[in-house]
Amino acid sequence: MQTIEIKTTQNVTIEYELASLWERGLATFIDLIIIVVGSVLVPALLGLAGLFALVPFQLLFALCFLSFFFGYFFLLESMMGGQTLGKKMTNIRVVRLDGEIPTVNDYLLRAVFQYVDTILSGGILAAMLISSTTRQQRLGDMTAGTTVIRKRNNIRMHLRNILNIDTLESYEPVYPQVKVLSEQDMLSIKQVISRVRKYPNDAHWEVVESLAAQLREHLDIHEVRKSDDLEFLRTLLRDYIVLTR
Incomplete structure (x- = not known):
């Protein structure tokens, strides 16, 4: 079990348990399933409605997936206090290393670099960085100054x-x-x-x-x-x- 100490704005240092690679991977897997399902349903419904009939389904799926992927992580983490549905199910959340509450810009950076961490590298880059860095940060965490912790300790x-x-x-x-x-x-x-x-x-x-x-x-x-x-x-x-x- 790895921990991290974060000093709050009141100058009080609190120790948190870092979310494990397995917990973060499972949360991302759940999130991707939700995104894929949405990316399939929307083109299918558009096809049934007769819209974009000349556009190949594969192209519509790709466009929906890329849009949903960014919007899902950015909007849900912003509105749910550092959690997505996957993070909520695995009981983990995003925190800033300086003790401040993550801002919209922090969640934006995390969502943008999620493409690199998860899509372009097939998740390998994220797994390598989380496993090898002392604060278990992927590229998006490093740019935003965040990490992911467990909400409930043992x-x-x-x-x-x-x-x-x-x-x-x-x-x-x-x-x-x-x-x-x-x-x-x-x-x-x-x-x-x-x-x-x-x-x-x-x-x-x-x-x-x-x-x-x-x-x-x-x-x-x-x-x-x-x-x-x-x-x-x-x-x-x-x-x-x-x-x-």
């Missing part, structure tokens, strides 16, 4: 490895109400703890303080001292693992 493995909780008998939960939180919530807590331990700057400590305050209010916990914010977050992680596995 939270249980990460938390168990960090906290070393072996059995229910070895630990008694302190805050049983933590069960109302989701796995994604706990992953966010874990990332905040990891960041403040690795980069103990004021920005990360402010995030710890703010997150702890929000969780105390949400879980209706009042007896925790402000100076114990970091240990409070770690306790929530321990409790969640024990109570939900």
Whole structure:
């Protein structure tokens, strides 16, 4: 599993799992099936309607495919927050390396270079670059300053490895109400703890303080001292693992 650290505009560094070559390949394969189906249906419907009767079907298919190919990746990634239907099904998405939200121009560059990465090279160039670059970027990613990450990490493995909780008998939960939180919530807590331990700057400590305050209010916990914010977050992680596995 490869990861990447991205610093947000709030100067907080977050660790993400990079999407694997297999996940990105499967997503592209699903997208291509959708594009091909659309490229077949449109010329067929035009033929049934008597339009472009003198134009060979193969030419209409090629024109539709090239148009749909660009429009599909550009429009869907722009409107779906860095996802296409294939990416949504494989639970991956596009992010910028500088922590900013990808812009329309970023998605435009990715769509344009998708021709080179996928069509002109038969996908070989994209596969080689994703496999060999440290940030797993194809040519379109490099030009746009983006990469593709998993939306959901393997939270249980990460938390168990960090906290070393072996059995229910070895630990008694302190805050049983933590069960109302989701796995994604706990992953966010874990990332905040990891960041403040690795980069103990004021920005990360402010995030710890703010997150702890929000969780105390949400879980209706009042007896925790402000100076114990970091240990409070770690306790929530321990409790969640024990109570939900």
